[in-house]
Amino acid sequence: MIDSQSVKGADAVGHDTRGYDAGKKINGRKRFIVTDTLGLLLCVVVLSAGRQGRDGAKPVLLDTYLRTRVRFVFADGAFAGRLVDWAAMLLRTTMSIVRKPADQRGFAVIPRRWAVERTFAWLTAHRRIARDYERHTAMSEAMIRWAAINTITRRIARGGPATRQQKRVFTTTS
Structure with a gap:
C-alpha cells in the first residue's frame, strides 16, 4: 500500500527541501511510504510538501521495485491517473485504486487503506517523527526507518497481544 503524509518542518529544515501543501495548508515536507498488508514499512521517501501525490509517488515506487518483489500496490484516489499507467509500463507493477x-x-x-494509515499513526507516536526536524531528507528517512524498527521490536518483545491498562482503584485504609 502506498500513501503520503504532510508534516510541518522545523526552522532547521532547509528552504530547498521544504514546500507548501496547499490542500492541507502545511509548510514542510511530505513523506511517501509503501507498506505491506500488515502495515510494516517497506520503503520511504521524503520530499518537499509542494510535490503532488502522483509526482512524489514515482521515487518511492521505483525504490520499492528495486528493493522488493512487490508487484501489486493499493493506493488511494490521489495516486490515480497517469501514475497507474507509468507503474504498469515501466515497473511492471499493478496499482489498484481504492x-x-x-x-x-x-x-x-x-x-485495504487502514493498514497504511495505521502505520502513519505508529510513526507519529514517536516524538521525533511528529514533526520534521532534520536538515537533510536522507536523515528524515533514516529516522522514519528507525521508528518503524523500534515499533516492531517492541511488539516482538511484548510476546502477546496488546492489552489496555486497567484503571487502578486505590483504597484508603483508616
Whole structure:
C-alpha cells in the first residue's frame, strides 16, 4: 500500500527541501511510504510538501521495485491517473485504486487503506517523527526507518497481544 503524509518542518529544515501543501495548508515536507498488508514499512521517501501525490509517488515506487518483489500496490484516489499507467509500463507493477464509497459521509474505515494509515499513526507516536526536524531528507528517512524498527521490536518483545491498562482503584485504609 502506498500513501503520503504532510508534516510541518522545523526552522532547521532547509528552504530547498521544504514546500507548501496547499490542500492541507502545511509548510514542510511530505513523506511517501509503501507498506505491506500488515502495515510494516517497506520503503520511504521524503520530499518537499509542494510535490503532488502522483509526482512524489514515482521515487518511492521505483525504490520499492528495486528493493522488493512487490508487484501489486493499493493506493488511494490521489495516486490515480497517469501514475497507474507509468507503474504498469515501466515497473511492471499493478496499482489498484481504492476509492471511498460514493454515499460515504464523514469518517469510515476504507478496506485495504487502514493498514497504511495505521502505520502513519505508529510513526507519529514517536516524538521525533511528529514533526520534521532534520536538515537533510536522507536523515528524515533514516529516522522514519528507525521508528518503524523500534515499533516492531517492541511488539516482538511484548510476546502477546496488546492489552489496555486497567484503571487502578486505590483504597484508603483508616
